[in-house]
Amino acid sequence: MDSDRSVEEVNGELAEALGLFVLSDANLYEAASAAGVSRWELEEAIDRNGLAEPLGLDETGDVSATIDELLDES
Numbered sequence: 001m002d003s004d005r006s007v008e009e010v011n012g013e014l015a016e017a018l019g020l021f022v023l024s025d026a027n028l029y030e031a032a033s034a035a036g037v038s039r040w041e042l043e044e045a046i047d048r049n050g051l052a053e054p055l056g057l058d059e060t061g062d063v064s065a066t067i068d069e070l071l072d073e074s
Contacts, residue, residue, distance in 0.1 A: 017035035019033060
């Protein structure tokens with residue numbers, strides 16, 4: 001994200017990304033990209049707001065499996 005964006009814009013983008021992730025078949029990366037934020041920003045916002053467990057995001061996931069999934073998608 002650009003550092004010259006306002007807080008309201010960032011929150012709006014994160015809200016859009018969260019909505020896309022929860023309400024569509026988009027994965028974290030797709031939802032974040034469509035909303036103009038990084039996957040890491042979206043994950044951080046989800047975790048910060050206590051939604052990681054209800055949304056099924058496993059912090060102790062296998063990093064190599066995630067990398068393989070991302071490579072398969074491209």
